[in-house]
Amino acid sequence: MSVILLFEIKVPPAESGVAKPWRKRLEALDETQSGGYMCVGAWLEAGAVCFLPAGALIVGVDRTSVTTRRVRLWRVNTRGELTVMRDSTFKSWASEFGDGVRKSLRAALAKYPPRPYGPLPVRAAAPRANTWAAYCSQCRKPVAAGAGLLLGPPGRRSVQHKPGKCPPLRNERRGSCSACGGRVEPGAGILTCPQGAWRVRHDDCPEGERPVLRGVEAAAGAPDGRPVSTSER
Template identity: 50%
Template sequence: MPTDPMHTIEIPPGEPGANRSWRKLLTALDDTERGGFAVQGPWLDGGAQYKLPVGALIVAVDHTSETEHRIRLLRVNARGRLTTERDSTFKRDRSSFGTGMRHTLARALAAHPPAAPDREPHLVQSPEPTNHYDGRCAACGHPVPANTGRLDGAPGDRHHVRHKPGDCPPAPPAEPRRNLHAQTCADCGGLIEAGAGILTSPYEGVWEVRHDGPCPPPEKKTAPPPPPRRANMLPDQCVRCGQEVPEGEGLLIDPAYRGALYTVEHNGPCPPSPADGHRTWRVIAGVPGPFNPRPGRYWQNGDIDRFTVHPRTDEGPVPRRAPGRRPGRHRSGISLIGVIVAEDPPYYNRDADGEDPSEELIGEDGWVFTGRIRAATAEEAALLLAEEAEAEIDATLSARVNRLLAWRYPDPDSGVRYLSEEELARELEDLHLVGLRTRPAPGSNFGYDGHPDLAWIADDWPWVMTTTYNGRDGDNWSLTNWRDDVALLHPMTDELRQLVTDLTARYGPGRPA
C-alpha cells in the first residue's frame, strides 16, 4: 500500500483579540480528562510550518472571552491543504468539549487514524513572535497595538517591540538642541543667552554652543560676564593682609595650577590690622609630618607667648624696653613677649634628603608657618613674665640642690658618707623632709615611677640625709642601706643650712619620716 505523502502545512495563528489560543495534533482522545485536556497529541505553534501527513487532524482553540470558546477541527487533505471538519463557538466553558464535540473528535479519529511514529510532525519554520500587548516601537518610538508588531531579542533576553518592516511612520524633522544656560559661542566668543543658541557635538562626549545662524559682527557682539566668584566655606587667612577671614565672608582665588590649594582674600578692602601703629616682626614655626591639604593655623590672632625674632632691615630693631627682651637661645636672635597679629598661608617643605632645608625643618618634610607679632604691652605680658619668674626661682633652687647635695656616690673629700649601721639603729623618728620638691631639676628622679630623690633633717642634727631609690633594674643593690634607698649624710654647713631654709620657705615644711 503506498504511503501518503508529507505536506508542509502552516498552522493557523491565533484569532485577533483572543485572550488565549492553542493548537494540537489530535492523536488520541482521553475521556477521563476534563475539557481540552481530553485532546491528546503534540502541541503545535500557531503561525509555524510543519511537515504533516495526509489525514492529520488539528484541533485549534481560541478563547475569545472568559467563557466564549471557538473550536475548530482541521484535516490535511490529499492536496496538502487544510479542510475544516467542524467550526463551533461555545458560549459556556463547560459545553466547549462536551459530549457532542467529543463524538465528533472520536469519529474523525476512527476515519483518519494517526500516522505511524516515523511520520510524526516536525517543525519546518518557526512563527515570527508577535506582541500580545500594546507597546512602543524600539526603532521609531511610536505606539504598536497588540498583535500588530513583532518581538526582537535573543532567547532568555528581554524582548523589544518593533513595527513590522515598512510599518514605522516617517520620523519628523529633528529639532536642534538649545542651550539651557547662557554660554559663549565656540566660534566668535560672544555671549549667547539661554535658549538662543544651538548645541553641536564636534566629537562624542563634547558639546559646544554656537549662534543660530551667522555670528554677529564684533561691534554688536555681547561680551560674556566674568564668572561669579565663590565664597570661602571654611575660615582661612587673607593673602593680602594675613588676617583670618570668617566662613562665607571672603572670596576664593583660583589656584595657579592643577592640584594647588585655593586661597582666600577679603571681599572688598581688608579691615584694619591689629598691628596698625605697631612695629611687627616675622616668626616662623615648622611642624614635621605628611602632607595635609588643610593644615589649618598654627597660631590664633591674640596669642601671647615668648618668641624669638631675627629682625630684618624692613622690620626695624626690637625696642630695648620690650617686655621680656633678652638674647635668644644660643645668642641667636632676640627673645621677647609678643602678640600674634596675623599669619600668612603656610607652605609645605619637602626636605627628606636635607637638600632643601627651611628655617625650621632640616632633613624633614613638613609644614612651615609664618606669623607676624608685635611687642606685648606691660599688662599683656604680666602673667607670662610672672610665670617665668616663678620658674626661674625653681631653677635656681634646683641648681643649688644639685650643686650642694650628693645622691648616690659621695665625694670622699667632701665629708659626705653613707649612713652607718650604728646610725641606722638609732631612732630616726624625728626626721622630716626638707620641703615637698627637694630635687625638681630636669633629668632628676623626682617623681620618676613614684620614687623621688629626697632630703631629710632632724632638730639639732648636724647632718642632712639624702635618699635615692635603689631598687630599679641596673642599680647596685648592695648600696641600699635605708629602706629601699641609698642614704648619704652631708655635714650641715652654713651654705647647706641656708639651702634648707630657702627650700622650706619656698615649698613649705615636709612630712615626717
C-alpha cells in the same frame, strides 16, 4: 515500505484579540480527562509551519471573549490544504468539550486514524532573506539587503550573515603567524579560535595550519625572539 507524503502546513493562526489560543495535533482521545486535556497529541504553535501527512487532524481552541470558546477541528486533505471539519462557538467553557464535540472528534479519529511515522518534524518557518541592510548579530559587520538571513520570532528579529559567510576577524595587534611563524602586521592577518585559543595567521599564508608551537621550537619560530607558549593567549 510505503512513503508518506508530508505537506508543509501553516497551523491556523489566532485572530487578534483572542486569549490563550492553543493547537494540537489530534492523535487520540482520552475521555477520562476533562476539557482540552482529553486531546492527545503534539502541541502545535498557532501560525507556525510544520510538516503533516494527509489525514492529520488539528484541534484548536480560541477564547474569543471571557466566556466564549471557539473550538475548531481541521484535517489536512490530500491536496495539502486544511479542511474545516468543525467550527463551533460555545458560551460556556464547560461545554467546549461536551458530548457534541467529543462525538465529532471520535468520528474524525475513526475515519482518519493517525498514521504511524517517525517523530513529528516540526520546524519554524524557513529563514527569509533580510529585506533591509542591517548589522550582523554575530560579527557586527554590515549585511547588504537580501544577502543575509532574518532570524528569530517577530518582534525580536535579528539579521545574520549566511552560515560561514561572516567576514573574518582581523588582528588589531601585531603577532606571529600560527602557520609560518612570520610576523603579521596589525590588520593583515585573520584571527582564528581553534580549541578556544585566539591565534593569528596570514590572510593567505602559504603554510597550512599546524599545531601551536611549544617550548624551544616556539622560541626558534618567533621572529622577535620572544618565546611563545600555549599558555600565552
